[in-house]
Amino acid sequence: xxxxxxxxxxxxxxxxxxxxxxCATLASMMALxxxxxxxxxxxxxxxxxxxxxxLPFQECTGCTESITRSHSPTIEGMIFDMIxxxxxxxxMAAAGHQAEAARANAMKENAGKYLxxxxxxxxxxxxxxxxxxxxxxxxxxxxxxAAGCAAIVAMGSCASYGGIPKANPxxxxxxxxxxxxxxxxxxNIPGCPPxxxxxxxxxxxxxxxGSLPALDDKGRPKSFYGDTIHDRCYRRPFYDQGKFARxxxxxxxxxxxxxxxxxxxxxxxxxxCATVKWNGGTSWPVESGHxxxxxxxxxxxxxxxxxxxxxxxxxxxxxxxxxxxxxxxxGVAVSFANRAKxxxxxxxxxxxxxxxxxx
Amino acid sequence: xxxxxxxxxxxNAPSGEPGLTGNAPPLLRELLEQVRRLLDTGEPxxxxxxxLPLTPADLxxxxxxxxxxxxxxxxxxxxxSTLNETGCPGVWWITHRNEQGAVTSxxxxxxxxxxxxxxxxxxxxxxxxxxEFMISDL
Amino acid sequence: xxxLQFLTWVRGPGLNIAIGIFLLGVLWRLIEIYTLGRRxxxxxxxxxAGASGFHTVFRRSLPLPGMLKRSPVSxxxxxxxxxxxxxxxxxxxxxxxxxxxxxGLSWPALPSQFxxxxxxxxxxxxxxxLADRINKPVKRFLSTFEDWFTWAVTFLPVLTGxxxxxxLLLPYTQMLALHILSAEILLVVLPFSKLLxxxxxxxxxxxxxxxxxxxxxxx
Ligand code: SF4
Ligand code: SF4
Numbered sequence: 001x002x003x004x005x006x007x008x009x010x011x012x013x014x015x016x017x018x019x020x021x022x023c024a025t026l027a028s029m030m031a032l033x034x035x036x037x038x039x040x041x042x043x044x045x046x047x048x049x050x051x052x053x054x055l056p057f058q059e060c061t062g063c064t065e066s067i068t069r070s071h072s073p074t075i076e077g078m079i080f081d082m083i084x085x086x087x088x089x090x091x092m093a094a095a096g097h098q099a100e101a102a103r104a105n106a107m108k109e110n111a112g113k114y115l116x117x118x119x120x121x122x123x124x125x126x127x128x129x130x131x132x133x134x135x136x137x138x139x140x141x142x143x144x145x146a147a148g149c150a151a152i153v154a155m156g157s158c159a160s161y162g163g164i165p166k167a168n169p170x171x172x173x174x175x176x177x178x179x180x181x182x183x184x185x186x187x188n189i190p191g192c193p194p195x196x197x198x199x200x201x202x203x204x205x206x207x208x209x210g211s212l213p214a215l216d217d218k219g220r221p222k223s224f225y226g227d228t229i230h231d232r233c234y235r236r237p238f239y240d241q242g243k244f245a246r247x248x249x250x251x252x253x254x255x256x257x258x259x260x261x262x263x264x265x266x267x268x269x270x271x272x273c274a275t276v277k278w279n280g281g282t283s284w285p286v287e288s289g290h291x292x293x294x295x296x297x298x299x300x301x302x303x304x305x306x307x308x309x310x311x312x313x314x315x316x317x318x319x320x321x322x323x324x325x326x327x328x329x330x331g332v333a334v335s336f337a338n339r340a341k342x343x344x345x346x347x348x349x350x351x352x353x354x355x356x357x358x359x
Numbered sequence: 360x361x362x363x364x365x366x367x368x369x370x371n372a373p374s375g376e377p378g379l380t381g382n383a384p385p386l387l388r389e390l391l392e393q394v395r396r397l398l399d400t401g402e403p404x405x406x407x408x409x410x411l412p413l414t415p416a417d418l419x420x421x422x423x424x425x426x427x428x429x430x431x432x433x434x435x436x437x438x439x440s441t442l443n444e445t446g447c448p449g450v451w452w453i454t455h456r457n458e459q460g461a462v463t464s465x466x467x468x469x470x471x472x473x474x475x476x477x478x479x480x481x482x483x484x485x486x487x488x489x490x491e492f493m494i495s496d497l
Numbered sequence: 498x499x500x501l502q503f504l505t506w507v508r509g510p511g512l513n514i515a516i517g518i519f520l521l522g523v524l525w526r527l528i529e530i531y532t533l534g535r536r537x538x539x540x541x542x543x544x545x546a547g548a549s550g551f552h553t554v555f556r557r558s559l560p561l562p563g564m565l566k567r568s569p570v571s572x573x574x575x576x577x578x579x580x581x582x583x584x585x586x587x588x589x590x591x592x593x594x595x596x597x598x599x600x601g602l603s604w605p606a607l608p609s610q611f612x613x614x615x616x617x618x619x620x621x622x623x624x625x626x627l628a629d630r631i632n633k634p635v636k637r638f639l640s641t642f643e644d645w646f647t648w649a650v651t652f653l654p655v656l657t658g659x660x661x662x663x664x665l666l667l668p669y670t671q672m673l674a675l676h677i678l679s680a681e682i683l684l685v686v687l688p689f690s691k692l693l694x695x696x697x698x699x700x701x702x703x704x705x706x707x708x709x710x711x712x713x714x715x716x
Contacts, residue, residue, distance in 0.1 A: 331528025
């Protein structure tokens with residue numbers, strides 16, 4: 001099982017040319033120079049399958065769905081043949097104590113070398129009791145697994161930034177992986193869920209170069225999260241012309257005009273949807289007529305409403321009426337004070353007579 | 360109910376047919392440079408077409424200019440790939456498609472023979488084994 | 498705080514606070530000013546052509562004879578940047594959207610390129626007016642901290658808004674948040690500074706016009 005990758009692939013009927021083609025496309029998507037495809041193929045072909053442990057915490061399994069199901073008939077699924085996925089609750093056959101034993105075993109055998117993938121956030125309230133596996137809290141498991149890993153991939157917005165569980169008022173005290181683990185390289189692959197090829201692309205990068213790709217200030221690979229949705233959006237010319245759809249079924253919506261007024265968060269969202277697209281390049285949210293939700297940004301859930309334009313107030317005005325009343329009250333009060341001052345002045349006014357002047 | 364009864368008209372590109380952006384002609388100069396390098400040093404090079412801001416019209420223009428040469432290779436590997444020599448020998452237009460037939464990446468390669476066409480020695484070795492096996496069976 | 502949290506804060510609580518203080522301050526000061534009242538002028542009113550509060554409201558928008566020549570920068574620069582600000586604030590698509598969200602009224606917008614151009618012209622005019630204030634000894638002498646401060650508070654929203662749309666210096670998210678924040682600072686400062694003239698201007702002109710019209714003097 002631990003021979004070079006190309007042999008493993010050959011055993012599964014995947015030819016060298018299929019693999020080369022895959023690498024060329026992957027390099028192109030990762031915005032690497034065209035020659036990198038061949039270098040990648042060579043490095044990957046010779047690579048030995050690294051052990052990967054995938055820990056699911058407070059999550060919805062959407063990330064696993066995304067990485068496996070939507071692309072399983074296509075070549076991205078192949079990436080799973082390139083790694084030795086030793087623990088993934090949803091995908092593995094083992095269950096219960098056997099599964100936990102598999103994890104312990106993989107961690108021991110590959111100590112210091114395995115890649116740790118985490119999806120889901122980690123609840124901290126009540127000593128982490130909100131999410132446990134086999135009677136142990138998520139924090140506990142994460143700390144133990146992180147201690148022996150080579151690097152961590154935080155898969156999805158929950159693991160990267162806390163995601164939906166962290167949404168206001170954050171009942172479980174959810175935090176991200178990077179809030180807990182400080183001493184290991186961590187790459188965030190946010191998205192709710194992330195685009196499959198972005199996940200596999202980062203894994204391929206790790207396999208090829210043995211390191212994590214260049215990251216932006218939020219820990220995301222620059223090759224996929226370098227541009228905003230808005231910068232690469234094909235509806236951008238309409239934005240610049242000021243042509244906006246105002247409802248989801250008006251003339252503007254039918255003409256495919258910009259969705260800014262319908263709450264599109266594209267201008268502040270860094271992700272690859274506009275270029276890589278979804279479902280094997282079929283389409284992507286804005287192309288299907290719905291604005292971007294901003295799912296790859298921290299706390300997108302509390303961004304003030306998915307259907308509210310970015311320039312609109314995030315919350316309804318709370319103090320406006322009260323402030324107006326207080327202001328008016330203050331004005332009236334001051335005016336009474338002024339009046340009192342005036343009449344006092346009038347009252348104390350003494351008329352000057354000729355006699356006074358002649359004194 | 361027929362599809363036209365639904366009052367939606369699909370608009371793919373903002374202004375109907377996207378026109379030429381003027382990004383294609385400079386590529387010809389770059390190709391010339393690359394062909395020179397191939398002749399001088401034997402070093403192959405490639406241009407990743409999906410990484411450039413080219414509209415379909417730009418690609419058509421480029422395709423038209425380069426024309427088609429004598430060799431057209433079709434590769435069946437997880438969807439079809441075509442590796443076609445253009446009117447300029449040594450310049451290859453390479454299109455990778457997935458199983459659904461959608462284009463996944465597109466390159467122009469400047470090389471004597473694209474790497475993907477050549478058989479790898481290790482694969483040839485497997486072929487040799489097969490042949491030996493066949494002969495031993497005769 | 499990440500930049501998106503910052504943006505959400507300025508769009509939410511920040512805006513709340515700013516509009517609250519703005520309304521409080523404006524109502525307070527307007528009520529205070531207008532309830533002050535004035536003694537009734539018991540003299541018999543005189544009449545003169547063109548002497549009324551209404552006339553003055555408009556006449557004061559035009560330079561006095563000869564003044565345009567004497568300080569062209571103040572007048573022309575002033576006109577340009579006031580008109581520019583009005584165009585940007587009331588005809589920019591995102592601003593109309595904000596107004597629509599707040600009070601429910603909306604009207605057609607100008608293309609974003611035009612608004613961008615208006616912003617550049619406005620900023621140029623404001624810079625020229627500022628340079629004039631610095632260069633002319635008399636103006637400099639008459640200027641107080643408030644004058645410099647209100648200039649900056651007015652200039653910053655235009656600058657940050659323009660830089661955000663042009664993707665200059667900072668990522669759009671941060672710039673947009675800074676833009677909204679600077680506009681909120683403007684809202685907070687407005688009722689308590691000379692910027693309140695946006696509200697009191699026409700009332701005071703009317704008052705002056707009327708008082709003088711009573712005496713038969715068109716001002
Ligand atoms: S639809 Fe969204 S991402 Fe596209 S141009 Fe409009 S605001 Fe930008
Ligand atoms: S369009 Fe926006 S919300 Fe939708 S998947 Fe892409 S980044 Fe997430």
